[in-house]
Structures are given as structure tokens and as C-alpha cells.
Amino acid sequence: MDSAVLLDLLGNENRRRILRLLSHKPCYVTEISEYLGVSPKAVIDHLRKLEEAGLIESHTDDQRRKYFHISRNLRLEVNVSPYGFGAKSAYPPSPTLDMKGRCPHVSLEVEQSDSNDISSLARELGNLEELDNELSLAQRWVQGRLTEVLDRINERLGVDADSRFYAQILAAIAHGSRTVRTIARELNADPGIVDAALHRLAEGGLVSRRTDGWHIN
Numbered sequence: 001m002d003s004a005v006l007l008d009l010l011g012n013e014n015r016r017r018i019l020r021l022l023s024h025k026p027c028y029v030t031e032i033s034e035y036l037g038v039s040p041k042a043v044i045d046h047l048r049k050l051e052e053a054g055l056i057e058s059h060t061d062d063q064r065r066k067y068f069h070i071s072r073n074l075r076l077e078v079n080v081s082p083y084g085f086g087a088k089s090a091y092p093p094s095p096t097l098d099m100k101g102r103c104p105h106v107s108l109e110v111e112q113s114d115s116n117d118i119s120s121l122a123r124e125l126g127n128l129e130e131l132d133n134e135l136s137l138a139q140r141w142v143q144g145r146l147t148e149v150l151d152r153i154n155e156r157l158g159v160d161a162d163s164r165f166y167a168q169i170l171a172a173i174a175h176g177s178r179t180v181r182t183i184a185r186e187l188n189a190d191p192g193i194v195d196a197a198l199h200r201l202a203e204g205g206l207v208s209r210r211t212d213g214w215h216i217n
Contacts, residue, residue, distance in 0.1 A: 003087035015046050026069035083150045083164040169197055178213025
């Protein structure tokens with residue numbers, strides 16, 4: 001789902017409260033109405049929008065009572081900083097994803113249990129909750145350091161520069177990209193814009209072009 005659509009959907013407090021309630025147990029309309037303190041008609045409208053977005057599903061019990069429950073895991077990340085604004089939504093990856101190969105900077109030392117033994121599963125749950133807290137802390141630290149580094153780059157470039165874009169160019173060079181074409185490909189940017197930015201950086205003494213391509217001074 002488009003993250004902008006998801007932000008609009010979750011911008012409503014009552015829809016967020018419905019999801020919070022359904023994260024604990026499946027509920028029917030009357031239960032949700034009493035929990036929110038709003039009319040069943042309003043609840044049905046919220047449920048319809050959540051169901052259309054694929055966030056919840058419903059099933060009917062033996063007494064023909066319709067229960068609603070969350071249908072799948074979804075993570076929404078919103079980043080607001082002086083250097084950018086963006087939102088990302090993501091669904092859980094395949095359990096067979098090679099985390100060590102895809103995330104070389106992250107060490108994940110959580111042993112996966114192949115057993116249905118309740119004790120083993122409980123230990124794995126505890127370890128995963130600790131890891132989730134650590135990753136949240138690491139993400140906040142990275143965001144703070146990212147802003148600090150961009151601030152320092154901005155001081156070198158001047159306040160009129162698009163410092164985030166220039167910083168990405170510098171990072172691409174630092175990671176081995178040497179030509180306008182390879183840098184543009186890595187940034188998914190127009191080569192002409194990249195070329196102009198490189199010359200701007202060269203004028204500031206931050207990069208220089210050598211026989212094998214661009215280098216950071």
C-alpha cells in the first residue's frame with residue numbers, strides 16, 4: 001500500500017484505536033462501538049475503510065456474529081528532518097531472507113527455534129522483544145548521527161545547497177563510484193544534475209576529478 005494513503009488512513013484517532021483494540025482480540029461492531037464511545041454506524045464506516053485497505057478482515061461465528069481482526073503485519077516509518085520528509089511502509093520479509101548477507105552492518109544473534117516447545121518459543125519471543133527494543137534505539141541513534149553529519153556537510157557546502165543530495169553524491173564516491181554514470185545510477189538521478197553537482201563540489205574543494213574518476217579530497 002502507498003505510504004501516503006496509509007498515513008491518511010491512520011490519521012484518524014478512532015481508526016488507530018480500533019486497530020489497537022483488534023491487536024488484542026477479534027471484536028464485533030457492538031464491542032468496538034462501546035470501546036470507542038461512538039455509534040455503530042460510525043464504527044462500520046471505519047471498519048469498511050480499514051478492510052478496503054487490507055489491514056483487517058472479518059469472519060462470522062456460529063451465531064452469525066461478524067468478528068473483525070487484523071489481517072497482516074505492516075510497519076510504517078515516517079522520517080521528518082531538516083533534510084527530508086518521507087514515509088515507508090513494509091511487510092514482513094520471507095523467513096528465509098539472508099539477514100547477514102543483506103544487512104552487513106547489523107549483527108542479529110537471535111537463535112530461531114524450529115520446535116513447538118512452549119519454553120523454547122517463549123525464550124525466542126523474549127529475545128526478539130529485546131532485539132526490537134535495541135533496533136529502535138539504534139535507529140534513533142543513526143537518525144541523530146545522520147542529521148549531525150548532514151549539518152556539518154551543509155556548513156561546508158553553504159546554506160543554498162541541496163545538502164542531502166550532495167551528501168548522497170559524496171557517499172557514493174566514498175563507496176567506490178567514480179563516474180557520473182555510476183553515481184547517477186546509484187542515486188537514481190539525472191546524470192546532467194549529478195555532473196553539475198560534482199562541479200559544484202569541486203569548486204568548493206571537496207572533490208576532484210582524476211584519471212580514474214571522481215575522488216573526495
